[in-house]
Amino acid sequence: MEAIFVYTTFPDWGSARKTVRELLERKLAVCANLREHEAIYWGEDRVREEKEVGVLLKTEVGKWKELKEAIRDLHPYEVPVIARIDLDKLNREYSEWMGQVLFE
Template sequence: MEAIFVYTTFPDWESARKVVRELLERKLIVCANMREHEAMYWWEGKIEEGKEIGVLLKTEVSRWKALRDALRELHPYEVPLIARVDLDKLNREYSEWMARVLFG
C-alpha cells in the first residue's frame, strides 16, 4: 500500500465537514484531520488575513487522481490548494486498516 496525505484548506468548518463527509462516502479517503488556524495570503493584489480550516486527508496513491478531481468539483475556493505528500514509511497495522477501508 502506497499511502499519501493530501492537504487542503477551507474557509469554514461547515464546508470542510461537508466535503470531507462526501470524500469518505465516496471511499476516496480513510480519514481526515481538521484544525482551525490563522491564515495570511495574497488575494487580488492585497494581503488578506483570516481563519481557515486546514485538512489533512489520508488515502492510497491509487485514489489520488479521483480525490484531486473530487476536491476540484466540491471545493468552495476559486483557487484551492490541493497538495499531495507521498509517505515513505507507514506502520503495517495502519496500512492494513487503510486497505480494508478502501478496498475491502
C-alpha cells in the same frame, strides 16, 4: 499499498465537514484531520489575514487522481490548494487498516 496524505484548506467548518464527509462516503480517503488556523496570504492586491480550516486526508496513491478531481468539484474556493504528500514510511497495522477500508 502506497499511502499518501492530501492537504487542502476551506473557508469554514461547514464546507470542510461537508466535503470531507462526501469524500469519505465515496471511499476516496479513510480519515481526515481538520484544524482551524490563521491564514496570511496574498489576495485582492494586498496581504490578507483570515481564519481557515486545514484538512489532511489519508488515502493511498491509487485514489489520488479521483480524490483530486472530487475536491475540485466539491470545493467552494475557485482555486483551492490540493497538495499530495508522499509518505516514506507508515506503520504496517495502519496501512492494513487503510486497505481494508478503501478496498472492501
